[in-house]
Amino acid sequence: HHPDRSTVWVGPPGRQVPIGPDTFTFMAGPCAVETAAQTLEAAQMAASAGATILRGGAFKPRTSPYAFQGLGLRGLEILVDVGRATGLPVVTEVVDARDVAVVAEHADMLQVGTRNMANFGLLQAVGDAGRPVLLKRGMTATVEEWLMAAEYVAQRGNLDIVLCERGIRTFEPATRNTLDVSAVPVVQATSHLPVITDPSHAAGRKDLVVPLSRASIAAGADGIIVDVHPDPESALCDGPQALLGTELRELAAAVRRLPPVL
Ligand code: PEP
Secondary structure, three states: OOOOOOOEEEOOOOOOEEEOOOOOEEEEEOOEOOOHHHHHHHHHHHHHOOOOEEEOEOOOOOOOOOOOOOOOHHHHHHHHHHHHHHOOOEEEEOOOHHHHHHHHHHOOEEEEOHHHOOOHHHHHHHHHOOOOEEEEOOOOOOHHHHHHHHHHHHOOOOOOEEEEEOOEOOOOOOOOOEOOOOHHHHHHHHOOOOEEEOHHHHHOOHHHHHHHHHHHHHHOOOEEEEEEOOOHHHOOOOHHHOEOHHHHHHHHHHHHHOOOOO
16 A cells, blocks of 8 residues: 555664665675674675674574574674674574564664575564564565565555565475575565665575676665675585675675666
């Protein structure tokens, strides 16, 4: 029932960053917060490449229970300190409804990841939290199911929702997931909500981040969110998809060469 596409504002008063049809929002940061130094370095790389929102995982939803699960509350505190030091609002994932209050107390935007897109209790809890929400598409979800997940948040009175296409499972093993670029205009035809893409988590390979970012812009995405790490080889999470600072700046330049579809 919204005739115009919405803009979602992220960050504290005076430092709010728009995500919506009149702009192209570039978000970057480490996949996981590992140490204060690593997070600060990644954030400085993000800021110097022109990113306006810092991403970073403190609670990590890993496929294997034996993999690094994130630093939890300590990671959240590091991320927020680094966000303040670099002047960037922060987005971070919340994986459990019991953690929503503490994450909302610290972060500027709450992320619901692909594995939790249909966790309706979590969606309702983030809907109640009074923070903008970044809702990733479930890796096996249809666009309709994804939009219905957004309704769970909206139903609680929170319309500050940004949708994020992050790749879906297909028969093609060449990439970890297939970035469904068509989802961008499909969503925009039915929903007023901003939609961005995550080329890093889609492909799982850094060599595809630039072409997928360019494809996202060409398809009309309202932004991208990408991983950066000062030393991807030692990353505790998803190193192969993380860009170095120079590569992030090259990405920013490649992205700037393509005018957004407004
Ligand atoms: C992430 O962004 O850190 C993440 C785990 O993403 P996804 O839920 O898309 O896998």
